[in-house]
Amino acid sequence: MAVPGPETTQDEILVAFNRFGLGARPGGRDKLAGDPRAALRAELKAPDIALISLDDPAHAGLKGSTSAIQASMAATMQRKLERNLMAERTAKADASQMTDASQMPPAQPSAKPAVPRVEAELFRAEAKARLDKALQAEVGFVERLVYFWSNHFCVSAAKGPIVRASAGAFEREAIRPFVLGRFADMLMAVERHPAMLFYLDNQQSIGPDSRAGRKRQRGLNENLAREILELHTLGVGSGYTQADVTSFARILTGWMMAGREGRLGEPGSSVFNANAHEPGDAVLLGKTYPAAGMGQAEAALSDIARHPATAQHIATNLARHFISDEPPPAAVARLAKVFTRSDGNLRALAATLIDMPEAWSMPLTKMRSPFDYVAAIRRAAGPGPANAPGQSLRWLNALGEPLWQPPGPNGFSDQTDSWASAEGMKIRLDIAWQAAGQVNDIGNPNDMLDAIIGPSASPETRQAVARAESRQQGLALLLMAPEFQRR
Amino acid sequence: MSLLCETPHPSRRAVLMTGGALFAWAYLPRFARAADNRDPRLIVIVLRGALDGLSAVGPVGDPDYAGLHGDIALSLTGPHAALPLDGFFAVNPAMPVFARLFRDKQAAVVHAAATGYRERSHFDGQDVLESGYAGPGHVATGWLNRALESLPAGDRVATLGGLAVGPSTPLVIRGAAPVLGWAPQSLPAPARDLAARVLDLYQHRDPALAVALQKGLDADRMALDDQMGAKAINPKGGLDSAAGMRQAAQGAAKLIAADDGPRVAALAFDGWDTHVNEGGATGRLATLLGGLDGAFEEFEKGLGERWKDTAIVAITEFGRTAQINGTVGTDHGTGTVVLLAGGAIKGGRVIADWPGLKPAQLYEQRDLAPTSDVRGVLKGLLADQFGLSAAVLSDKVFPESSAVKPMRDLVT
Secondary structure (H helix, E strand, C coil), X not given: CCCCCCCCCCCHHHHHHHHHCCCCCCCHHHHHCCCHHHHHHHHHHCCCCCCCCCCCHHHCCCCCHHHHHHHHHHHHHHHHHHHHHHHHHHHHXXXXXXXXXXXXXXXXXXXXXXXXXXXXXXXXXXXXXXXXXXXXXXXXXXHHHHHHHHHHCCCCHHHCHHHHHHHHHHHHHHHHHHCCCEHHHXXXXXXXXXXXXXXXXXXXXXXXXXXXXXXXXXXXXXXXXXXXXXXXXXXXXXXXXXXXXXXXXXXXXXXXXXXXXXXXXXXXXXXXXXXXXXXXXXXXXXXXXXXXXXXXXXXXXXXXXXXXXXXXXXXXXXXXXXXXXXXXXXXXXXXXXXXXXCCCEHHHHHHHHHHCHXXXXXXXXXXXXXXXXXXXXXXXXXXCHHHCHHHHHHHXXXXXXXXXXXXXXXXXXXXXXXXXXXXXHHHHHHHHHXXXXXXXXXXXXXXXXXXXXCCCCCHHHHHHHHXXXXXXXXHHHHHHCHHXXXX | CCCCCCCCCCCHHHHHHHCCHHHHCXXXXXXXXXXCCCCCEEEEEEECCCCCHHHHEECCCCCCHHHHHHHHCCCCCCCCCCEECCCCCEECCCCHXXXXXXXXXXXXXXXXXXXXXXXXXXXXXXXXXXXXXXXXCCCCCCHHHHHHHHCCCCCHHHHHCEEEECCCCCHHHCCCXXXXXXXXXXXXXXXXHHHHHHHHHHHHHCHHHHHHHHHHHHHHHHHHHHCCCCHHHCCCCCCCCHHHHHHHHHHHHHHHHCCCCCCEEEEEECCCCCCCCCCCCCCHHHHHHHHHHHHHHHHHHHHHHHHHHEEEEEEECCCEECCCCCCCCCCECCCEEEEEECCCECCCEEECCCCCCCHHHCECCCECCCCEXXXXXXXXXXXXXXXXXXXXXXXXXXXXXXXXCCCCCCXX
């Protein structure tokens, strides 16, 4: 085995797998030999590469968001009924037995409502589909783009049963079909998706002068409007004012998810409720949008999708994600230019990343996010017990990136420091050890190092793996090596 | 001193097993026809990382030992005196249980032992040790599983299969014969040795990650210490910690002692690669040996009635250099010890054709020269415990090993 000197130039296959993809699988490096850029471009051209189809028998456990939300609504109703029934029974029993109200009997643990945990089952099925997709990808560039956009337009399962049941469907319906399409289309699909309308409270927002507003004395909720401007499109500090936020919130009123009763439409589907929509013209960013029902918000979204600040914001985030925490200004400028010129063509944007010299020359200094790390482990380990979806979800929870459950609408951090934390590194060590212990046929860890990292593995890493006292330790060292952690 | 050159003296059983009965009885286990209704068990403990046999069982009577092993040499005097086995060898003071078993003739040592492997790679060395093949590269099946497979169908030992302890199945017991997997609940725990190695790598290649990981480990340690100041109440430990070894043995003993439990088990304990600050009578290696000693004790306790029919063998891929290195540790070497314990072991003996420790007597002038073949010890145990013939042992269990004769008379 040739040990490369410290002067080794950047290994382009490693760049393709780590910076752009989800890590090499055994034998994967050979397929990229010669032209790693071509392999990345091939992923961008592969038809339907980002999609997860409900027709696939492997995805029998998945439901469309409307069915998923309906299932959750039904389960919630049933839980409520059972709780009421039980409360009634307890009250009766209390009335007949109790003399002192302070001597309440402790709640019976067996008295929990026995409603199937639909939301958890759907969540698990969606998680499995995503993890399988990560495992099967050739390089994983498109999957990485899916995670980037899914985090950019995040919803959180912590919001409640409805989002827990539909978070996976949201990604499949609003992110995946558009990940190589137009930004304006993705934006529209995302902001109109029931999971997003529910997560960012547009469900509650009522135009004060709308029919519903006048009747029910309720009003605006600015959450969705603010996050669209601040996080999804223009970016904080890009010049919009509080008046813009409020005005945009008015424009967005009426965009709702149909409730359980189905008065507005099929329960769990996205609808426009004219009764809740604030009537009249509205001004946003200096432009007047005439009253047009749901068309008013469509027109506004269409404009801000094409706003120069949006191009700059998206370009910066993409460059930060794929190149460096401090992205080179030239790279950001080029991405912004492509975004503007191509009318937000995300495939063109992804292709620009591949063509960008900085992406191939700058050192791999970012940390793999927990999901990328777990995916890379699963890909390196191959099929086996180390690939159980439940285990991957537990690892993600431990690492602080629970799937589809970001701390806030700004998503999970994309900064190295967030993931190279003391606790995080300690947990990565535990995970590396556990994962290595579950691979039944590790083979020779030195060979695995060649297969996963390749010739640019540092002499120190090479030595550490070669000197490991067991295969398991050798593999764990590989999974902890800087070349495996950094991207 | 009992420098027992193991010249096979033909006992009645040895004649029976290797004589004319060989081919006719090739597959008939001994206990099946034994009058005393024995129900034999065999437990194999793989010590990964290459155990320093000279620090586990020190040749304190060898005039060259103390000089070579320097500060970490065992000694019969001083505050941490080694426990004498005979006039020549003494066991590390971290192993009082083993010393007691030895006195009770339930433990034995085979010294200056090695497999046929003469290179110094852990991975290849473990392949050879566990696969039972003459060379590296065979990683599909292990000799213990093939031994199970070689028993006649319907034999209880074969039917009940083997037991693999730990998060992964050790190669030694992997294969076609059925194997039950079991791991102590608290596994896997952070491996301290792994942490040290990763830290070392980070310090050279990625200082920022080194700082983060070190802080994480420190915080973890503080949190553990915080729990009423007693780590003892939190015996969570991997199989490279004394607590973990004890815990693994405790659980395994329960399974093996059961009437319908497996008769054959494999455990793998990590952490024996002692390049730096190995320690002698105390220190890092002694802590690990204490864990192994604890495992022996747990087996003795947990197996109860079954202890008398049990043979435990602890083996490692190779030994370490006779002379300590510049960092008060030892590097990869060749000859080492095989430790035998259990009620079925004909103990109280150190079996060694002692090669001596003078420069010319060392293997390649650096390692304890091997004079016994580990495969011979294992063949002897399999023959005596399960009646496997020399032919099956040389052909199927340890392929291409007909030159290595089973070491007989290890079992009572």
